[in-house]
Amino acid sequence: MKSSNRLLTIFGIVIGIMILIAIILVMALPGNGSVSLLPEDTPEGTVQRFFIALQNEDYIKAYTFITPPTTDKIPYDAWRSSYYRSSEKSVWKATIGKSKITGEEATVEVIIDVFRPQGPFSEPVHTNRMNFSLRRDGSGWTIISPVDLWWLY
Secondary structure, three states: OOHHHHHHHHHHHHHHHHHHHHHHHHHHOOOOOOOOOOOOOOHHHHHHHHHHHHHOOOHHHHHOOEOOOOOOOOOHHHHHHOOOOOOOOOEEEEEEEEEEEEOOEEEEEEEEEEEOOOOOOOOOEEEEEEEEEEEEEOOEEEEEEOOOOHHHO
């Protein structure tokens, strides 16, 4: 066998092993499947339930978690149209970070990883770091910012 053929064979085997390892890691990593719910009456729990509703494509339920800082609530149809939806289902993951409660307001850090393969030389994962602002609403919390969904695409 020529050395160039041998090199190509070895290269192919290495690529195959790397793909196999990636598949095993994706299947074995925690975070796949069910998520333990955070307390409903906390800012983190409100943001978590908002994202779960979005992932389940239950936009009406997700809409109930937001209240813009103005007195005029955005109509559902206008809010829903802020989420551009291509024919492909978007793949994303949200990680809830630190939160800070100051009186009647809170901030929750969220890291949103959106998977969008665009070619062999582009980065397939786009990361958005967002701060969600919430306001106490009775015994719970509502999201006052951001209220649109541009960060999912």
